[in-house]
Amino acid sequence: MRVLVTGAAGFIGSHLVDQLIREGHQVAGVDDLSSGRAANLADAIRGGAAFHRMDVTDPEVTELAVGWRPEVVCHLAAQISVRASVDDPVNDALVNVLGTVNVLEAARAAGARKVVFTSSVAAYGIPAAFPVSAEAELRPRSPYGASKVCGEVYLDTYRALHGLDFTTLTLANVYGPRQRRDGEAGVVTIFADALLRGAPTHVFGDGRQSRDYVYVGDVVDAYLLACGNRGSGGRFNIGTGIRTTDMELHALVAGAIGSGAMPGHAPVRPGDLPDMVVDPGSAKDGLGWVPATSLRDGIGGTVDWLKQASGGQQES
Numbered sequence: 001m002r003v004l005v006t007g008a009a010g011f012i013g014s015h016l017v018d019q020l021i022r023e024g025h026q027v028a029g030v031d032d033l034s035s036g037r038a039a040n041l042a043d044a045i046r047g048g049a050a051f052h053r054m055d056v057t058d059p060e061v062t063e064l065a066v067g068w069r070p071e072v073v074c075h076l077a078a079q080i081s082v083r084a085s086v087d088d089p090v091n092d093a094l095v096n097v098l099g100t101v102n103v104l105e106a107a108r109a110a111g112a113r114k115v116v117f118t119s120s121v122a123a124y125g126i127p128a129a130f131p132v133s134a135e136a137e138l139r140p141r142s143p144y145g146a147s148k149v150c151g152e153v154y155l156d157t158y159r160a161l162h163g164l165d166f167t168t169l170t171l172a173n174v175y176g177p178r179q180r181r182d183g184e185a186g187v188v189t190i191f192a193d194a195l196l197r198g199a200p201t202h203v204f205g206d207g208r209q210s211r212d213y214v215y216v217g218d219v220v221d222a223y224l225l226a227c228g229n230r231g232s233g234g235r236f237n238i239g240t241g242i243r244t245t246d247m248e249l250h251a252l253v254a255g256a257i258g259s260g261a262m263p264g265h266a267p268v269r270p271g272d273l274p275d276m277v278v279d280p281g282s283a284k285d286g287l288g289w290v291p292a293t294s295l296r297d298g299i300g301g302t303v304d305w306l307k308q309a310s311g312g313q314q315e316s
């Protein structure tokens with residue numbers, strides 16, 4: 001299969017490219033390296049992946065796609081920060097909405113069979129019930145969440161108008177090797193990096209905020225399944241259905257490191273959701289996907305990676 005991956009040099013995208021190459025597929029990656037790192041793709045490029053430093057809002061993405069003729073386009077490139085989207089909603093929409101439309105145009109013009117789109121639990125906003133079903137109402141409460149919903153609306157429109165198939169993967173809190181520690185999402189990496197250095201850590205409020213943590217390797221499995229014929233026109237929650245509080249997560253990371261450190265407490269950030277956990281049941285039924293990695297094992301893998309990446313070199 002020929003797969004074009006946008007956001008290929010990023011945390012999740014680079015693991016996806018690695019797995020596609022391992023499974024013998026042909027891969028072209030696109031990334032502007034605004035937060036991704038070329039080094040994340042070093043192995044994949046040695047394995048035959050092509051890399052194009054390109055902005056997803058640029059019309060040259062269509063030229064690339066028409067020339068290379070991918071069967072599937074996995075779209076992961078995005079402005080990923082909720083806070084940045086509040087500060088600069090225009091830039092968020094430029095990358096996440098217009099970028100997605102540009103990628104859909106590229107996929108259509110190239111005659112691709114399918115687009116696998118990356119959405120976020122931020123699309124649900126403040127859920128009415130937990131665990132959040134994939135059929136829950138989309139009422140985003142941030143420009144970032146709104147941009148993901150816009151992407152989903154365009155996917156549906158392109159399917160109806162042009163017959164371009166899609167599957168949307170709505171990701172919970174993804175963690176694992178290569179996640180940056182300077183982002184707002186990478187709390188496993190943030191805790192682990194600080195604890196390994198003996199630096200202080202903190203949780204927001206009383207530490208009882210909870211999230212649904214899913215390992216990047218399991219997320220990549222979902223993309224591989226979505227690249228096939230299953231999940232046509234559907235949205236699937238890619239999470240574990242397990243809620244983990246900030247204090248529980250801290251204890252697990254500290255345990256993996258062998259640290260007895262306790263976190264300090266910082267004020268709750270305005271706009272932070274108290275809880276988030278999704279129901280991944282429809283991903284099992286629709287894609288045949290189930291999360292396979294326990295939080296303990298996934299944290300172990302992440303800590304091992306951080307230990308190997310000598311101080312500061314895992315980020316550019």
Ligand SMILES: NC(=O)c1ccc[n+]([C@@H]2O[C@H](COP(=O)([O-])OP(=O)(O)OC[C@H]3O[C@@H](n4cnc5c(N)ncnc54)[C@H](O)[C@@H]3O)[C@@H](O)[C@H]2O)c1
Pocket residue numbers: 006007008009010011012013030031032033034035036037054055056057075076077078079080095099118119120121170171172173174175185
């Ligand atoms: N990490 C999570 O917990 C999580 C949760 C929900 C959804 N997501 C989504 O998953 C996708 C991947 O996120 P990630 O966690 O790997 O973050 P990431 O920042 O590592 O990956 C995003 C990639 O997109 C690239 N990019 C950004 N703007 C671009 C542009 N204009 N043109 C080309 N490339 C551009 C960046 O350089 C980066 O490599 C995103 O769509 C994000 O919204 C992530």
